[in-house]
Amino acid sequence: MKVSIYYNPKCSKCRATLTLLQEKGIEPQLLHYLENAPSAEELEIVLKMLGKYPKDIIRFNEEIAQELGLSPADERADSEWLKIISGNPKLLERPIVIIGDRAVVGRPPERVLDIL
Numbered sequence: 546m547k548v549s550i551y552y553n554p555k556c557s558k559c560r561a562t563l564t565l566l567q568e569k570g571i572e573p574q575l576l577h578y579l580e581n582a583p584s585a586e587e588l589e590i591v592l593k594m595l596g597k598y599p600k601d602i603i604r605f606n607e608e609i610a611q612e613l614g615l616s617p618a619d620e621r622a623d624s625e626w627l628k629i630i631s632g633n634p635k636l637l638e639r640p641i642v643i644i645g646d647r648a649v650v651g652r653p654p655e656r657v658l659d660i661l
Contacts, residue, residue, distance in 0.1 A: 552578070558640060
């Protein structure tokens, strides 16, 4: 079973989610999204697995969101949101765990147990 996690080592939820997976005997592929930002196309695939829309995985409280003047009330096409996230990966909600064709945002980390 291939397991991947959009991972930021500075994020406590990412670390907790990784530990939870490892306790279950799973060594996921770590996708360091801040170093290698996912493309808009990759994000679109992940969103389909999550059953969510782009605005659902944006961290609007990040400083970069304020700098860009982004708000959950903004009306933009999904493709535009995806380009914004890809170009500013700090905006991406994390951790996102992908197992096969399913994905979940690990907030709280125990949510990953739903797709194991």
